[in-house]
Every structure is written in structure tokens, then in C-alpha cells.
Amino acid sequence: MPKxxxxxxxxxxxxxxxxxxxxxxxxxxxxxPQKAALTIRTVGGLQSRLVADICRACPDAPCARAxxxxxxxxxxxxxxxxxxxxxxxxxxxxxxxxxQVIKFDESRNRPIVCIQCGTCTRYCPHDVLQMEERA
Numbered sequence: 001m002p003k004x005x006x007x008x009x010x011x012x013x014x015x016x017x018x019x020x021x022x023x024x025x026x027x028x029x030x031x032x033p034q035k036a037a038l039t040i041r042t043v044g045g046l047q048s049r050l051v052a053d054i055c056r057a058c059p060d061a062p063c064a065r066a067x068x069x070x071x072x073x074x075x076x077x078x079x080x081x082x083x084x085x086x087x088x089x090x091x092x093x094x095x096x097x098x099x100q101v102i103k104f105d106e107s108r109n110r111p112i113v114c115i116q117c118g119t120c121t122r123y124c125p126h127d128v129l130q131m132e133e134r135a
Contacts, residue, residue, distance in 0.1 A: 003131040
């Protein structure tokens with residue numbers, strides 16, 4: 001069964017950004033949390049809660065449909081596979097993302113897209129993020 005990223009435990013999140021750092025390091029080879037495919041952020045104010053901006057692993061993957069070069073391909077169970085060697089840097093996927101979580105890496109001229117690998121879940125010290133099976 002394919003698994004997709006979820007964030008059921010956001011009430012336990014302390015904003016340590018370990019998930020973002022793990023994602024950036026393993027998928028982008030970067031030490032910058034800005035290169036992560038997910039974002040942990042506050043909704044504003046001093047005592048506000050944290051939210052996770054994550055790929056929702058759309059079953060129909062609008063980002064993949066918008067990709068004119070075939071760099072993004074639908075993944076069984078939702079989400080996409082990313083083939084960077086095919087990417088033209090057109091940003092069509094960024095515009096097509098319905099939850100606006102695909103970022104664009106200007107230095108590499110390619111999108112930063114979640115590939116549902118689960119690395120972020122392994123580095124979350126409070127089990128905020130999980131990979132859940134999807135039929």
C-alpha cells in the first residue's frame with residue numbers, strides 16, 4: 001500500500017524544524033530549511049499555534065498534469081515522482097499546486113516538491129508527522 005505524509009499531531013509540534021532540515025539535507029543536499037518540501041510555520045501572534053504546509057498527495061496530481069516536460073509523474077496512492085533531469089524550470093507545477101506548497105529553487109532552476117519519502121517523519125522528535133497508508 002502506498003503511504004502519504006500527514007500531520008495529525010500538530011498540537012505536539014514545538015517548531016524545532018528538524019523535519020525541514022532532514023528534508024532539505026536528504027532531498028536537496030542543502031542545510032537550509034528553506035529548501036525543504038514542507039514548511040512548519042506559525043499562524044501569527046506570540047502564542048499562536050504552528051501549522052504544517054505539506055503536500056496533500058492529490059490523487060489526480062494537478063502539478064503533474066501541468067508539467068509539460070514529464071518531470072512530475074503521478075504516484076500510486078497520490079502525490080508525484082520527480083525526475084529532475086527532465087525539468088525545464090517552467091514553474092507550471094508551482095502555479096498548478098492547489099495547496100501552494102511547491103516552492104521554486106532559483107539557484108537550481110527547479111521546483112522543490114514533496115516526493116512522499118517519509119524522511120521528515122523519521123526526524124520529528126514528537127511524532128507530529130506520519131506516513132499513512134492510502135488505498
